[in-house]
Amino acid sequence: MTTATTTDLVRIGAKLYAVNPxxxxxxxxIPLFHGWxxxxxxxxxxxxxxxYAHVPDGPGVMLIGHEADRSLxxxxxxxxxxxxxxxxxxxxxxxxxxxxxxxxxxxxxxxEADPLGHGVRFDRDxxxxxxxxxxxxxxxxxxxxxxxxxxTAALATTRPGRTAELTRVTxxxxxxxxxxxxxx
Amino acid sequence: xxxxxxxxxxxxxxxxxxxxxxxxxxxxxxLRRKGKIEDRVFAETRLRRGVYxxxxxxxxxxxxxxxxxxxxPAGDLTKGPETLWDxxxxxxxxxPYGGITPEQLDVIAELAEEYSDSILHITTRQDxxxxxxxxxxxxxxxxxxxxxxxxxxxACGNGVxxxxxxxxxxxxxxxxxxxxxxxxxxxxxxxxxPDCQDFGRKFKPAFSGCAGEACGLVMMHDFGAIARTxxxxxxxxxxxxxxxxxxxxxxxxxxxxxxxxxxVEELLPAVQSIARVFGRLGEKANRNRARIKFLVxxxxxxxxxxxxxxxxxxxxxxxxxxxxLPSVEDYTESPVREAVPAPANGAPLPDxxxxxxxxxxxxxxxxxxxxxxxxxxxxxxxxxQTRQLADVARKYVGDAVRTTVExxxxxxxxxxxxxxALYEDLVAIDLAAPGAGTIVDVTSCPGTDTCxxxxxxxxxxxxxxxxxxxAKQFExxxxxxxxxxxxxxxxNSCGQHxxxxxxxxxxxxxxxxxxxxxxxxxxxxxxxxxxGSYGLAIGSVPSKRIPExxxxxxxxxxxxxxGEESFQDWIARLGKKExxxxxxxxxxxxxxxxxxxxYTDWGDARVFTMGDMGIGECAxxxxxxxxxxxxxxxxxxxxxxxxxxxxxxxxxxxxAYAAMVAGARALVRTEHPNVPDDPDTIxxxxxxxxxxxxxxxxxxxxGRFARPLFDRHExxxxxxxxxxxxxxxxxxxxxxxxxxxxxxxREAGAQSALV
Ligand code: HEM
Ligand code: SF4
Numbered sequence: 001m002t003t004a005t006t007t008d009l010v011r012i013g014a015k016l017y018a019v020n021p022x023x024x025x026x027x028x029x030i031p032l033f034h035g036w037x038x039x040x041x042x043x044x045x046x047x048x049x050x051x052y053a054h055v056p057d058g059p060g061v062m063l064i065g066h067e068a069d070r071s072l073x074x075x076x077x078x079x080x081x082x083x084x085x086x087x088x089x090x091x092x093x094x095x096x097x098x099x100x101x102x103x104x105x106x107x108x109x110x111x112e113a114d115p116l117g118h119g120v121r122f123d124r125d126x127x128x129x130x131x132x133x134x135x136x137x138x139x140x141x142x143x144x145x146x147x148x149x150x151x152t153a154a155l156a157t158t159r160p161g162r163t164a165e166l167t168r169v170t171x172x173x174x175x176x177x178x179x180x181x182x183x184x
Numbered sequence: 185x186x187x188x189x190x191x192x193x194x195x196x197x198x199x200x201x202x203x204x205x206x207x208x209x210x211x212x213x214x215l216r217r218k219g220k221i222e223d224r225v226f227a228e229t230r231l232r233r234g235v236y237x238x239x240x241x242x243x244x245x246x247x248x249x250x251x252x253x254x255x256x257p258a259g260d261l262t263k264g265p266e267t268l269w270d271x272x273x274x275x276x277x278x279x280p281y282g283g284i285t286p287e288q289l290d291v292i293a294e295l296a297e298e299y300s301d302s303i304l305h306i307t308t309r310q311d312x313x314x315x316x317x318x319x320x321x322x323x324x325x326x327x328x329x330x331x332x333x334x335x336x337x338x339a340c341g342n343g344v345x346x347x348x349x350x351x352x353x354x355x356x357x358x359x360x361x362x363x364x365x366x367x368x369x370x371x372x373x374x375x376x377x378p379d380c381q382d383f384g385r386k387f388k389p390a391f392s393g394c395a396g397e398a399c400g401l402v403m404m405h406d407f408g409a410i411a412r413t414x415x416x417x418x419x420x421x422x423x424x425x426x427x428x429x430x431x432x433x434x435x436x437x438x439x440x441x442x443x444x445x446x447x448v449e450e451l452l453p454a455v456q457s458i459a460r461v462f463g464r465l466g467e468k469a470n471r472n473r474a475r476i477k478f479l480v481x482x483x484x485x486x487x488x489x490x491x492x493x494x495x496x497x498x499x500x501x502x503x504x505x506x507x508x509l510p511s512v513e514d515y516t517e518s519p520v521r522e523a524v525p526a527p528a529n530g531a532p533l534p535d536x537x538x539x540x541x542x543x544x545x546x547x548x549x550x551x552x553x554x555x556x557x558x559x560x561x562x563x564x565x566x567x568x569q570t571r572q573l574a575d576v577a578r579k580y581v582g583d584a585v586r587t588t589v590e591x592x593x594x595x596x597x598x599x600x601x602x603x604x605a606l607y608e609d610l611v612a613i614d615l616a617a618p619g620a621g622t623i624v625d626v627t628s629c630p631g632t633d634t635c636x637x638x639x640x641x642x643x644x645x646x647x648x649x650x651x652x653x654x655a656k657q658f659e660x661x662x663x664x665x666x667x668x669x670x671x672x673x674x675x676n677s678c679g680q681h682x683x684x685x686x687x688x689x690x691x692x693x694x695x696x697x698x699x700x701x702x703x704x705x706x707x708x709x710x711x712x713x714x715x716g717s718y719g720l721a722i723g724s725v726p727s728k729r730i731p732e733x734x735x736x737x738x739x740x741x742x743x744x745x746x747g748e749e750s751f752q753d754w755i756a757r758l759g760k761k762e763x764x765x766x767x768x769x770x771x772x773x774x775x776x777x778x779x780x781x782x783y784t785d786w787g788d789a790r791v792f793t794m795g796d797m798g799i800g801e802c803a804x805x806x807x808x809x810x811x812x813x814x815x816x817x818x819x820x821x822x823x824x825x826x827x828x829x830x831x832x833x834x835x836x837x838x839x840a841y842a843a844m845v846a847g848a849r850a851l852v853r854t855e856h857p858n859v860p861d862d863p864d865t866i867x868x869x870x871x872x873x874x875x876x877x878x879x880x881x882x883x884x885x886x887g888r889f890a891r892p893l894f895d896r897h898e899x900x901x902x903x904x905x906x907x908x909x910x911x912x913x914x915x916x917x918x919x920x921x922x923x924x925x926x927x928x929x930r931e932a933g934a935q936s937a938l939v
Contacts, residue, residue, distance in 0.1 A: 004189045011298065031789035038247045045254055047272065048240060050316075050633065051787050052303055054647055056614030058566035059302045064316050066256060066270060069301065075568065087318070088257065132297045135189060135324075174290055174571045176297055 004135045006146055007093050013084035013130035014097075014104035016122040021079040023118045026053040026061050029072045032116040033063040041110075043103075044068060044088075070107050081107045081122060084130065093147075097154030101127060105158070124159070125183045128169070132176035139177045144168045151179065159183050190324045197331040205337065206330065209233050210323040217261065217269075227264030232343055234276045234336025235322050237264065238315060238634050241271035248790030263319055272316040274634060275300075275325060276339035280371040281349035281364060281391065282310035282586035284593075286574035288332045289585070293570035295325050304570055306563040308627060308680050309388070310348050310587045311339065315634050337375060342383045342474075344374045344459075349391040350399030351586040351594045354517055355548040355555060359393025360411040361422055363400075365515040366451060367391045369508040373452050374459070382463040384474035388431075389455070392714050395425070401589060402714040403439045404430045404683060406476045407458060410714065412445065422448050428458060428488070429480030432677035434885075434919055435912055436718045437477040440485040442492065448512075452505040457495035461488070472888040481908075517597065520582040523552025524601025537607050539618040539658070545603065548596070556595045556606060557620035561650060562628055562643055563591030565615070572613040580606050589680070590627055592620055617654075622665045623738075624653045627680065631673025631690065632785065637884060638673035640690025640701040640727050644786025646671045646679075652731055661742045667751055668711055669734070671703070675919065682718040683709040685751045686737060691724055691922050694929050695773045701727040701785045704918075705767055707737070708755035717752075720825055721918055722763045723818075728782050729770045736766055760826045813850035814924060817843050821917045828914050833905035840910075840917040841901075844893040847921045851880075851928075867897045880927050889923035892916035 018024060033049045036042055045066035052058045053074075060079070062071040066087075073082035083104040089096045108122035129151060137143040148166060155164045162183040169178035195203060209229070216226045243254050256270030263269050277292065292312055296302050299321040300314035307313055317325065326336055338344055347367055354362035370389065374380055380387070390408045392400025402408030409424040423445045430439030446454060458476075465483075467474040480488050527533065546555040558573065565573070577585050577595055584596040598606055610616035619625055626649050629635065631642030649669060657665065672679035672689040681687025687706035692699050702724045709719030725733050741754055755763065773782050783791050824839035845863050848870035852859050859869055871894070874880040881887050892913060902909070 030787065034248060034789040038249050045256055045270075047254060047316075048245065049789075050301060051644075051647075052301075052564060052566075054561040054650075055303065055564050055566050055569070057568065058564075062301060064272070064301065066254075066272075069316075075302075075566070134294060134298065135193075172568055172571065174293070175568060 006136050006143075009093060009096065009131060009133055009136050010085060010087055010089035011131060011133040012089070012096055012100040013082055013132070014100040015073060015075075015080045015082040015128040015130065016104050016108045016124060017078050017080040017126055017128070019121045019123050020119070023120050024072065024079055025116075025118060026051075026072065028116040028118070029061040029111075032111070032114055033061065033070075035114075035116075036063065036110070042070075068103065070103075072111070076128075080128070081111055082130070083107050084132075093150040094153035094157075097129070097151050098157050100129075101154060101158045127181040127183075129179040129181060130176055131179075134176070137177050139168075139173065139175060141168060143177050144179060147177075147179070151181070155181065155183070188324055190327050194327050194331045198327060199330060199333065202330040202335055202337075203327070205233075206323050206326045209326070213319065213323070216263065223262045223264050223267075227267065228341055230263060230319070231341035232338055233322075233326070234278065234339030235317075235319060236274040236276060236340050237267050237636055238271065238273045239632065239636050239638065241268060241273065241636070242266040243268045243271065246790065269319060272318060274630075275314045275317045275322060275336060276307070277312040277314070277329060277334060277336055278339045278346045279310050279312055279334075279587055280347050281353065281367045282351050282588060283364070283368075284312075284585050284587060285332075285583040286577045286585065288334055289570050289574040289577070291328055291332045291334075293567035293574070295328060296567040296570070299325050302567045303564050304567065305630070306560060306565075306587050306591045306593065308563075308589050308591060308629065308678060309346050310351075310589055311346050312587070313630075315630075335375070338380075340386075342385050343387065344377075344380050345386050345388045347371045347374075347389045347391070348401070348405075348589060350393050350397075351588045352399060352546065352555060352596075353391070353393055355550060355553070355596055356393055356397075356399075357549050358397055360413045361393070362515070363391040363393050363409070363411050364517075365508070365512040366409070366424075366448065369512075370452060370455060373504055374455065377456070377459070379456055379459045379463060383459075384466045384468040385471060385476075387459070387462065387476060396713060398683075398711040398714065399589075400714055401680075401683065402427055402430070404432050404436070404680070404715040405439060406431060407455060408439055408714070409451065414445065424448065424451055426451075426454055429477040429485070430715075431475050431477040432680060432682050432718075433475070434472075434675045434677075434888075435477075435915065436677070436682050437481065437908075437912075438717070440480055440488075442485065442489055449506050449509065453496055453499055453502070454492070456502075457492045457499060460495050460499075461491045465491070470886075470888070472885055517584050519553060519584075519597040519599065521580060521597075521599040521602060523550075524599050525552065526600040527604055534604055534608050534611070536611070536616070536618065537604055540607055540616055541603065543618050543622055544620040547600075550597075552600055553596075554598050554600050554603060556598050556603070556610075557588070558593045558595065558610065558615045559617045559620040559625055560592050560615075561617070562626075562646055565593075569613055569615060573615060576606070576609050576613070579609070590621065590625060592625070619654065619657055619665075621668075622657070623660065623667045623669060624650060624657050624665075626650045626653075626669045626671065627684070628671040629673050629676075629678035631671075631679075632788070635673055635678075637676060638690065639692055640673055640703060641785040641788055642671040642673035642679055642688075642690060644788060645688065645703065645727060645730055648786050649731060649734060653734075660738075663745055663751075664738045664742055667738070675704075675922070680715075681706050681709070683711050683715040684719065685709065685711070686734060687719050688730060690727075691925075692929065693724060693726075693925060694932065696775065697932070698776060698783060699929050700773050700782055703727055703730050704922075705730075705733055707763060708752045710752055719755075720760065720829070721915070722760055722825070723767050723771065723822070725767055725770050726773050726782055727785055732770050733767055736770070740766065756829070760822070760829050764822055764826075810850050810854055810928065813853065814847060814921060814928075817846035817850060817921050817924075818918075820846055821914070821921055824914045824917055828911060833907065833910045834901075836914055837896075837901060837905055837910050840913045841893075841896050843917040844896070844920045847917075847924045848893060851924055863897060867893065874927070879931070880923065882923065882926060882930070885923070889916070889920050893920055 261269040427439035628646035632638035670684035688703040821843035827836035
């Protein structure tokens, strides 16, 4: 048996919100993601595109991968790009947080750069960190405290020189731990 | 073994036998990793635990430009023949009779978030499916389910599948009695039963509370029980009418009455006897003939009944047959809220409430209570919505929640006075869409999204139709609003298109040398009377024109309907010829440079046969003689349907046979242009060139679609024409032609891969 600890967390997600979500056309996100698979521009093994645009405030349009899913996510009623790591994480815990944030940054940049993004822009000053792994972390304040140091260290490399305020999102108590990061 | 802490954490909460089974499965996974279990054996082990394969799990995917390899870390390790270990899969969670509690919903929501894609998908057999799950995560996933008393055991594989039943059981006005406790007892009894481990194919049971309504869909099931009561010596006595041998798929069969008025005490032993007969005599080698429907058809229902009777006589007694019966009387589902009357007339009501009330609410037999349907688009809801819905359920109805075969969720025992508040709570979580059970509430199988057998995008089409119809639902004529649309991604019929008013199943056609996604249009199936009759195919239309098909049919129905005429009666009155003509104009496909959209599927950006297309070909109007001949064969098959509809069985039989011969001739002529026009030669040539060489075989159905041609050719015209046999031959003739098309596409694909 392996004893689970927070230090071996792998399922780490990072979401960046759209500043101008009204320009997003989810029908166009489908060819956008298919295009990335065709051009083989992604790290890891991309598998397929899943369209859940019909589910209100749901996972939107997803680019399912083996190691991670990328999506134009609608959760919380606030569209954004979500990079959700699922397995095969490397490095120590701060590095794994940093890797997910960096991947979300790249995802945001790639969508912004594509004509099918219709000029959408994503806010880099607010990050939603999602940790769907109930074996290793509960959704409570103690868990936030336990992870604070690692997240702060990750932000030092991905958002150097900024001040970060971390709060736990409490509107979905049964949901996974979600940490809102605001940078100033 | 890489067991995680979930096992230790949940040990006390899991039923011991489930806990042990999961440990064993985890052990088998380990053995498979070490190459100590053959992948075929492991595949069936996995399937019997609800761990299914998913599209692209052979490691190849056409990305729209070319077929690409998916290079996974675990490399060549497989979890079944041609199924890579790392490839994501589907987990099917069995929900017997659709009964699910808020606590169970909460757990499944967590699993969807951690191991899947945050979506719960409700299926057409009341199950819940999670997609894109990695096999390494399945033991923990199963443990967490077991901790809330759910098993995935025998959710797939050749065993007893989920038991479905009316979502209104116990609260319905037309039912004879509440079948829930009987259904639960049968479910427990059959789960893992030794007599159910040796089937050649799956076995799907269903329960219904009455004969007239649709909900239980007994007539399309391998086994079904319809409740009835009678008065014996002044006392009400409960019994079941038991049916066997129904099923959809390529050869739909209506179930046959096995026992009428069968005592409830004899329910379990009867099913056990059926299982033994099926296990012993059912086809094993040929999967395509292995469902019990083929055994019943082969033996005839009387002989089948005799065998079941014989089996019953020698069955060793089992206390479980009746031990549950005393508790049946005690089984009640009680409301968590007191019955408060509905708001008085004139009371202020939330926006949109009236519409929702009209279509989504059913008044229970018990005064003061109602069932509210939560209509889910394409059967999907997010994990967050699931948790929110579980909270809403706790507040208003407690555990009284069920999934439905229309891919929705119902909340039972809502106090009528709570309806406006419930509606507002549902609005807040975006689950208050009106139109449940109407034309907007389109049902669909997973299709090409995740199913390995999918030909065309059923979910894409269903989503498109739903969006278009929802936009104008309040303007639609009442008669049209009441119709049901069901879509399957291929002929296997998982979307139950045979029992819809308007049904579709995916196929493809080669147009000017290019493969174009199509749907076969199937009209007039009967949903009521437990799926009492099946629709007939009237022709294949390009996928992108299906919305026009729906418009054409519904508009015409409204204009031509006489009085209260049902859709089925109207279809029958109009006749296949007329219907065929109506969709005839919609069969055309513009050249690719004029409208490339026809060459992609709904919701999919890939032009999936671009690589096979060959640039020059689509520019010219080159139609091969094979295509022309196949068109001819198709029109003969159409004639057969018209004859069938006219009740001219002899002609229907003759035309169906002629259509198959014409299809075979089209193929033979590609190699032997001067083949004489006599059936003996054509069938012989077809057999040696395409059947014996297995060129006609497809990966899944093998040579199955050619068998009816051979059988009919050898047997000659039957002395007496039976309705069901003729109907079946007519269906088969269409499938044979489809298979010829498919072979052509395969061989053209293989050729273009060579150049
Ligand atoms: C994983 C992809 C799936 C595959 C490969 C598959 C395969 C099949 C096949 C081969 C048949 C024809 C049965 C026969 O006559 O032998 C069938 C029928 C059917 N399947 Fe599926 N299926 C899949 C997914 C589903 C799903 C998700 C559902 C919903 C729970 C479903 C429900 C049905 C139903 C209702 C039928 C028709 C009733 C019957 O005759 O069994 N299937 N399926
Ligand atoms: S009907 Fe065909 S495409 Fe749809 S789920 Fe069944 S096998 Fe797959």
